[in-house]
Amino acid sequence: MTSSGTLSVLIVDDALFMRSMIRDILTNTGRFEVIGEAANGREAVKKYQELKPELVTMDIVMPELDGIEATREILRADPQAVIVMCSALGQEALVIESIAAGARDFIVKPFTPEKVIRVVDNLARR
Amino acid sequence: MDMQKYLELFVSEANEHIQAAGTDASRLAAGLIPLETLNSLFRHFHSIKGMAASMGFEEIASLSHAVEDLFDRLRKGGDPPGQLHDLLMEALDSTSAMVVWASRGEARGAITIDAKPIIQRIRDVMPPALKPASPTRDRAAAAPVSPAPRSASTGAAVAAPSHYECLVSIDPKTDFPGARAALVLKRLERVGEVVSTTPGREALQSPDFTGEILVALRSERTESAIRATIADLLDVRRFELRPAAAAGTAASRAEPADAAESAHSTVRIPTATLDHFLDSIAEMITRRGILTGALKMRDYHAARQTLGKLSESIDDLRKKVMLIRLMPFEHISARLTRSVRDLCRRTGKRVSLRITGGEVALDRSVLEEILDPLNHILRNAVDHGIELPAERELMGKPPDGTVHIEVTRSGDHVVIAVADDGKGMDKEAIRRAALAGGFATEAELAAMDEKQVFLLTTIPGFSTATRVTDVSGRGVGMDIVRTRIEALHGHIAISSRRGAGTRLDMTLPITVAVIDAFVVECGGGLFAVPAGSVAGVELVEPGRIRRTLAGCFLASRDTGEPDTEVSYTPLVRLDEAFGTPPAAMAASLDGGGSEPVQVLAYQTNGTRGALAVDRIRERREVVVKPLGSPLERLRRYSGAALLDDGSVALILDLVNLSRHQELTNR
Numbered sequence: 183m184t185s186s187g188t189l190s191v192l193i194v195d196d197a198l199f200m201r202s203m204i205r206d207i208l209t210n211t212g213r214f215e216v217i218g219e220a221a222n223g224r225e226a227v228k229k230y231q232e233l234k235p236e237l238v239t240m241d242i243v244m245p246e247l248d249g250i251e252a253t254r255e256i257l258r259a260d261p262q263a264v265i266v267m268c269s270a271l272g273q274e275a276l277v278i279e280s281i282a283a284g285a286r287d288f289i290v291k292p293f294t295p296e297k298v299i300r301v302v303d304n305l306a307r308r
Numbered sequence: 309m310d311m312q313k314y315l316e317l318f319v320s321e322a323n324e325h326i327q328a329a330g331t332d333a334s335r336l337a338a339g340l341i342p343l344e345t346l347n348s349l350f351r352h353f354h355s356i357k358g359m360a361a362s363m364g365f366e367e368i369a370s371l372s373h374a375v376e377d378l379f380d381r382l383r384k385g386g387d388p389p390g391q392l393h394d395l396l397m398e399a400l401d402s403t404s405a406m407v408v409w410a411s412r413g414e415a416r417g418a419i420t421i422d423a424k425p426i427i428q429r430i431r432d433v434m435p436p437a438l439k440p441a442s443p444t445r446d447r448a449a450a451a452p453v454s455p456a457p458r459s460a461s462t463g464a465a466v467a468a469p470s471h472y473e474c475l476v477s478i479d480p481k482t483d484f485p486g487a488r489a490a491l492v493l494k495r496l497e498r499v500g501e502v503v504s505t506t507p508g509r510e511a512l513q514s515p516d517f518t519g520e521i522l523v524a525l526r527s528e529r530t531e532s533a534i535r536a537t538i539a540d541l542l543d544v545r546r547f548e549l550r551p552a553a554a555a556g557t558a559a560s561r562a563e564p565a566d567a568a569e570s571a572h573s574t575v576r577i578p579t580a581t582l583d584h585f586l587d588s589i590a591e592m593i594t595r596r597g598i599l600t601g602a603l604k605m606r607d608y609h610a611a612r613q614t615l616g617k618l619s620e621s622i623d624d625l626r627k628k629v630m631l632i633r634l635m636p637f638e639h640i641s642a643r644l645t646r647s648v649r650d651l652c653r654r655t656g657k658r659v660s661l662r663i664t665g666g667e668v669a670l671d672r673s674v675l676e677e678i679l680d681p682l683n684h685i686l687r688n689a690v691d692h693g694i695e696l697p698a699e700r701e702l703m704g705k706p707p708d709g710t711v712h713i714e715v716t717r718s719g720d721h722v723v724i725a726v727a728d729d730g731k732g733m734d735k736e737a738i739r740r741a742a743l744a745g746g747f748a749t750e751a752e753l754a755a756m757d758e759k760q761v762f763l764l765t766t767i768p769g770f771s772t773a774t775r776v777t778d779v780s781g782r783g784v785g786m787d788i789v790r791t792r793i794e795a796l797h798g799h800i801a802i803s804s805r806r807g808a809g810t811r812l813d814m815t816l817p818i819t820v821a822v823i824d825a826f827v828v829e830c831g832g833g834l835f836a837v838p839a840g841s842v843a844g845v846e847l848v849e850p851g852r853i854r855r856t857l858a859g860c861f862l863a864s865r866d867t868g869e870p871d872t873e874v875s876y877t878p879l880v881r882l883d884e885a886f887g888t889p890p891a892a893m894a895a896s897l898d899g900g901g902s903e904p905v906q907v908l909a910y911q912t913n914g915t916r917g918a919l920a921v922d923r924i925r926e927r928r929e930v931v932v933k934p935l936g937s938p939l940e941r942l943r944r945y946s947g948a949a950l951l952d953d954g955s956v957a958l959i960l961d962l963v964n965l966s967r968h969q970e971l972t973n974r
Binding site: 196197198199200202203206243244245269270271272274275277278281282287288290291292293300301304307 | 314348357362487540
C-alpha cells in the first residue's frame with residue numbers, strides 16, 4: 183500500500199500510447215497509483231526490483247525481452263509478484279503460456295476502463 | 309473514455325512505427341532477410357494494430373493485423389512471397405495515409421482510403437500457419453521438477469488422497485475462455501495433482517474450445533478447501549466438484565491413459581532420494597564454509613583443493629537430479645498394448661505384442677515424444693504389415709501375428725526396435741514407385757543399398773504420391789515418424805524381407821541434458837564432439853590423408869604386418885563449417901603441408917568417420933542447450949554447449965555430419 187492507501191502499479195508496454203491509457207484508467211479510479219513504467223521486458227525486471235510494486239501490468243510482445251520471459255524472471259526473484267498480462271486478440275496461446283509462467287490474470291486489448299478495472303480490482307481484493 | 313486525448317499520442321507513435329518499418333523494409337529489398345528484421349516488422353505492425361483498435365480505427369487495425377500475421381508466419385519459418393518488398397511498401401503507404409486521415413480529428417469525415425485490396429493480396433500470399441510454440445520453448449516453460457502435492461511423497465501416514473472430478477465451465481463470451489480455464493488448472497495444481505483433463509490441455513488454445521473442461525484431480529484437501537482455491541477467479545460460470553465415481557476406476561482409467569501426460573508435468577520422487585539431496589547439500593555447505601575460511605586465511609592451496617571437492621559435490625548433485633528425469637520404457641507399455649488391442653479389434657487382425665527391455669530408462673521427455681511415433685508404427689504394422697489370420701494360415705504362418713518391441717541400451721543411446729512378422733516391404737515396388745514419382749533417378753537407385761531403398765518410404769509425400777501403401781507394407785505417415793525421431797536427435801533404420809516381416813530400428817539419445825564431450829577448436833569455431841561416439845584420437849601425418857574426387861579419406865595406420873589391407877575412413881573437415889581454415893591444417897589436408905593433423909575417429913549408429921580439427925581443448929561434461937528456432941534446422945548440430953568461460957560450442961550430430969559430407973562430395 184502506498185501512503186495514500188492506494189495500490190502501487192508498474193506499467194510495462196513498449197507503446198507510450200498504451201502506457202498512458204492504462205495509467206489514466208488506473209489513476210482515475212483513485213484506488214491505484216502508478217509508481218513506474220517500463221518499455222520492454224528488461225527494463226521491467228529492473229524497475230520491479232527497484233520499486234517493488236504491488237501489481238504489474240505486462241505487455242507480451244516487446245523488443246529486448248518479451249513479457250513472458252520478463253514474468254518468469256520477476257517471479258524467480260519474487261514468487262509473490264502479482265503480474266497481469268496485457269494481450270492483443272489472437273494471442274490466447276501466449277496468454278496460456280504466461281499463466282504457466284506464473285501470471286495471475288490477463289486483460290485483452292482493446293482496453294475499456296471496465297475490462298481493466300474488473301481484473302485489477304479482483305486482484306487487489308486478495 | 310475520451311479518445312481525443314490519445315489521438316496525438318496515437319499519431320506520433322504510429323508514425324514512429326511506420327518510419328522504423330520503412331527502414332526495416334529496405335533490408336528486405338537486399339535479398340537475404342535477417343530474422344531480427346522479421347521480428348521487428350512483426351512488432352511494429354502488432355503495435356499499430358493494438359493502438360488503432362483501441363482508438364476504434366477498424367480499417368487501420370485490419371490492415372496492420374494482416375501485415376502482422378504475414379510477418380509472424382515469416383519469422384516462424386514460412387516462405388517469403390515473391391513480391392514481399394512491394395507488398396510491404398504498399399501496406400506502409402496505405403497505413404501512413406490512413407494515419408494522416410485519422411490525425412485530422414473531428415474534421416476527418418469518412419475514410420476514403422480503401423485498404424481491402426491490399427489486405428486481400430496479403431492474405432492471398434500468406435504462407436500457411438505453422439505449429440504453435442516449439443517443444444523447446446515449452447520445455448523451458450515447464451520447471452523440470454515441480455513440488456509434488458504436499459504429503460504425497462513423504463510416505464508418512466496422512467489421509468489418503470481422494471480423487472475428484474471437477475466440471476469447469478467458463479463463460480464462453482469471455483475474451484479467452486481457454487486462458488481462463490488454464491488459470492483454473494493452475495490453481496487446482498496448487499492443491500493437488502491434475503491427473504488428466506477432458507479435453508486435453510491442447511484444446512484450451514483451440515478456437516473450438518467450448519469453455520467446458522472435465523478435470524480429474526487427486527488431492528488430500530477437503531472439498532471446501534478446493535472450492536475456495538478457485539473462488540475468486542473471474543468468468544468461471546460453473547465449478548462442480550464431486551468425488552470420482554470410484555477412486556480406483558476414475559484414477560486407473562485416467563492414469564494409464566495419461567501417464568505420459570502427467571509424466572511430463574510432475575515427478576514422483578522417493579523420499580530417500582530427497583534425503584540424498586539434503587545430504588549432498590549439507591556436504592556442499594560444509595565445503596563452502598571451508599573454502600570461505602581458506603580464502604580469508606589466503607591459503608590458496610587449501611582453497612583450490614576445497615573448490616575441487618565442492619565441484620565434485622555439485623556434479624554429484626546434478627547427476628542425482630538428472631537421474632530423476634529418467635523413466636523406464638515400460639512406463640508407456642500399457643498404452644502401447646492397449647493401442648495394439650484396439651487396432652486388432654478394428655481391423656480383425658490377431659496380433660500379440662511382446663515388449664522386452666522395458667526396464668531400460670530414457671529421459672522422460674524423450675519417452676513422451678516417442679509415444680506418438682511408436683503408436684504410428686504399430687498402426688502401420690497391424691493395419692498394413694500383418695496379414696489376416698486366414699491369409700497367414702495359407703502362408704504357413706501362425707494365425708496370430710507378432711509385433712516385438714525390443715528396447716536395448718547401447719552406450720549413451722537407446723535402441724528401440726519394432727519388428728513384425730507380417731508381409732514385409734516390396735523393394736522393387738518401392739523402387740518403381742520412387743522412379744515413377746520422381747523421388748529418385750535410375751542412377752541414384754542403382755547406387756542405393758537395401759536400407760536406403762526402404763528409407764525412401766520416409767520421404768514426405770512418398771506414400772500418397774505413389775499410392776504404394778499396401779504394396780509397400782507400410783502405411784502413410786512414415787515421414788512424420790522420421791521427422792519426430794530426428795527432432796529428438798535420433799535416427800531411424802528400416803530392414804525388411806518380403807513375406808517375412810519388417811523391422812524398424814530407432815536410435816535415441818538417453819539424456820538430452822548433459823553429455824560427455826571433447827571440446828575442439830576448428831577454423832576459429834568451437835565444437836563439442838560426443839565422447840561416446842569417439843573411437844580414437846590421433847595426430848596424423850599428412851601422408852595418411854588421401855584426397856580424391858570423392859573427398860578426403862584417412863588411411864589406416866601401417867601396423868607393419870605384411871598383407872594387411874589398408875582401410876579408408878571418410879574424413880570430415882570441420883574448417884569448412886566456418887570457411888576460414890588456418891594455414892597449417894588446410895595445407896596438410898590440401899596437400900603440400902607437413903604438419904600433423906589432429907583427428908578424432910568416430911563410430912556411431914553404423915556410421916564411421918574421422919574429424920579433422922585444429923586442436924582438442926579438453927574432454928568434459930557439457931550441459932546441452934537446444935538451439936531453438938531457426939538454428940535447430942541445421943541438422944549437423946544437435947545443440948549448443950555452454951562452456952565455463954561463457955563461450956558456446958556447437959554440438960555435432962555425427963551421423964548427419966557424415967551424410968552432409970557425403971552429399972557435398974558427390
